[in-house]
Amino acid sequence: MIYGKIYYKGRVVEAGVEVEDGIIKKVGKEVKGKEVRGLILPAAIDVHVHFRDFNEKHKETIETGSLSALYGGVCLVVDQPNTNPVVDCYEVYDRRMKMAKKSSYVDYTLNLALTNKNAKNIGEIVKKIEKKYYLPAIGEVFTQHENDELQITYKTLKELSVSKLLTIHAEDPRFVGKGSPNFKYRLPKAEIEAVKKCLQIGKYHFCHISTIKALQMISKSNSTCEITPHHFLLSEDDFKRLDGLINVNPPLRSKDEVEKLLKNVGLAEVIASDHAPHTIEEKLNGSSGFPGVETLYPLILGLIVKNVLNLNTIEKLTKNPAKIFGFERYGDIEVGNYANLAIFDLKKVEKIDVEKLHSKANWTPYEGFDAVFPEKVFIRGVEALNTEVLVDKGFGKILECV
Ligand code: NCD
Ligand code: ZN
Numbered sequence: 114m115i116y117g118k119i120y121y122k123g124r125v126v127e128a129g130v131e132v133e134d135g136i137i138k139k140v141g142k143e144v145k146g147k148e149v150r151g152l153i154l155p156a157a158i159d160v161h162v163h164f165r166d167f168n169e170k171h172k173e174t175i176e177t178g179s180l181s182a183l184y185g186g187v188c189l190v191v192d193q194p195n196t197n198p199v200v201d202c203y204e205v206y207d208r209r210m211k212m213a214k215k216s217s218y219v220d221y222t223l224n225l226a227l228t229n230k231n232a233k234n235i236g237e238i239v240k241k242i243e244k245k246y247y248l249p250a251i252g253e254v255f256t257q258h259e260n261d262e263l264q265i266t267y268k269t270l271k272e273l274s275v276s277k278l279l280t281i282h283a284e285d286p287r288f289v290g291k292g293s294p295n296f297k298y299r300l301p302k303a304e305i306e307a308v309k310k311c312l313q314i315g316k317y318h319f320c321h322i323s324t325i326k327a328l329q330m331i332s333k334s335n336s337t338c339e340i341t342p343h344h345f346l347l348s349e350d351d352f353k354r355l356d357g358l359i360n361v362n363p364p365l366r367s368k369d370e371v372e373k374l375l376k377n378v379g380l381a382e383v384i385a386s387d388h389a390p391h392t393i394e395e396k397l398n399g400s401s402g403f404p405g406v407e408t409l410y411p412l413i414l415g416l417i418v419k420n421v422l423n424l425n426t427i428e429k430l431t432k433n434p435a436k437i438f439g440f441e442r443y444g445d446i447e448v449g450n451y452a453n454l455a456i457f458d459l460k461k462v463e464k465i466d467v468e469k470l471h472s473k474a475n476w477t478p479y480e481g482f483d484a485v486f487p488e489k490v491f492i493r494g495v496e497a498l499n500t501e502v503l504v505d506k507g508f509g510k511i512l513e514c515v
Contacts, residue, residue, distance in 0.1 A: 114452065114494065116146035119153040121446055123425060132452040135493035140448060149489070151458040155446050156188035156490055157410045157430040160438060161253070161280075161320055161339060161385035163402065164190070166212065168197040173390040173473045175209075176506050178406065179218040181388075181471040183498055185407035186455035186487035188219055189443055189512075191249050194226035195263065201226045203241045210246055210511050217509030218502065219492065220443075222247060224280065227254045228262050229269070236275045247512035249438040252280030253320045256307045257289050267310050278438070280318045283307035283327070284363055293357075293399045296349050296364035301326070304363050312336060318437060321387045323363040325373040332380040337437050339383035342412045343403050345374040347478055355478055360401040361389070378422060382437060384413060384429040390474035404474035408465055410455065411484035418459050418485060440512070452494040455487040 116129035121140055129144030130137060130153070164178035175192070182190050192213075194200030200209055206225060213221040225248060227235060235251065242248050258264040264286065270279075288303035301324045308327040311317055312334050319338035322328050331338045343361060348371040352359055359365060366374075378384070386409040389402025410430060416422040435444030442451045463486065465479045490498040497504045 114146050115149050115153065115454075116144070117149040117151070117153055119446060120155065120424070120427065125152065125424070130446065130452065130454070132494040135451055135495070136442070137446065137448050137450050137452050140446065149456055151456045151488055153446070154427055154455050154457060155431040155444065156453040156455040156492065157186055158189045158191075158434040158440065158443060159187045159386050159388065159406050159409055159430070160191040160249070160383060160434045161193065162190045162388040162406050163193045163195065163390070165196060165390065167209070171473070172392060172395070174216065175213050175221070176216040176218070177471065177473045178388065178390070179216070179221065179509055180502065181404075181407040183218045183490060183502060184471050184486070186410040186457070186490055187406060188453040188490065188492045189440065190219060190221055190406065191438065192221065192223045193253055194224050195253070199226045199228060199263070200224075201228050201231045203238055206242050206246070213509070214507065214511045216506050217511070218497070218504060218506055219509045220512065221509050222249050222512040224248075224250050224252050226263070227251050227265055227279070229265070230262060232265070232269050232273065235273065239275060239277050243514055245514060247514050248277070249440070250278040250280045250318065251275070252318075253282045254279055255282045256311070257284040257286040257303065267314060270311065270314050278318055279315075280320050281311055282320050282362070283311055285310070293360055294352060294364070295360045295362070295401060296366065299362065299364045301366060301370065321363060321385070322381065323366055323374070325370060325377060328374065328377060328380050337382040339385040340374065340378065340381040341385060341387045342405065342409060343478060345371060345378060346412070346482070347371070351478070357397045358393070358476065358478065360396070360399060361403050362401045375421070378426065382429065382433045384409070384426070385434070388472070390472050392474070393476055396476070403478050404472040404476070407470050407472060408477060408479050408484060411465070411486045412479060412482060414457055414459065414485035415462060415483040418462055419483070441515075452491055454491040456489040457485050457487055459485055461485060
């Protein structure tokens, strides 16, 4: 299919990729194909996006969110269930997956929410969903939330008997106060204490870790975690620049903490965006969350070009999430996997410009940041993007059980 410089088995080699029915059949120097300029990388998996839709279409829809993902070189997203209505039962899960089947540009899967109402029969709900769909995880589970229904206690976590991966938004309510900017009220201690408690209870995947202490604790345990670009690139010092838009949960941290996180990105297994769009008006009224699915891979490549991160960091957006969440045929460029490829010209570093992005959020915390956007994206062997999008909505595949 194509030939060029390709990231294969952890190194850049010159080789061709042969594809049949969307699956990689062969990778090797002898494989002929259309020669491409730039670097052929595996397309990314973003394991933490909030595509809203349902009763919050004004913030984002599966259609607009997934379009934004495709422009950022993402081939598979894991959507989060804190929607309105919440994805807390089979019926809502099924309804949302059917919507995604019609409207997603990229491959799509969805986590199931854990609430105080469904905790008792969560095992049965999981079973029912898994008869039809591939369920990646339960979560994100909130240990702190302003909605009582979604705030889960450590006791509930302890008593839960379900053999399914849980992804946890770990902040301890004892150290979370109300107010804006929220970094003044949601202390680093909130995350550290919550992670400590959870690690005593079980093995989890922790969402958006923002403190070096929590990152170190998790890296020494059998749990895994993700970090987000905003937590290792932006800090409280961005308060003036971001003006009233700075709130995100967990909040941005001190410059010192952020520098430490950036130096220790290697300790996290996964980098995810936590794409959490709100309108600018809602943001100015205090809503927490940053859009980021489209800038995730481009920002990481911007840092790789500058040698701030090494090229293997891309495995935190490809191979590692596939392994942790069990996405068969996704992740690496490898024989037997889907031909999910993103081609980047690393010489084309550009400044992020909100006018060129596709989320409904219509703003970005990364305006002016260096980034490398994909020239082309192949999903299951189909050229889905070549500067412009070449597929229709609904092209994305929803993950069903096999
Ligand atoms: C998320 C959202 O808006 O859904 N917001 C955020 O600041 N990250 C929810 C969450 O993860 O807290
Ligand atoms: Zn969260």
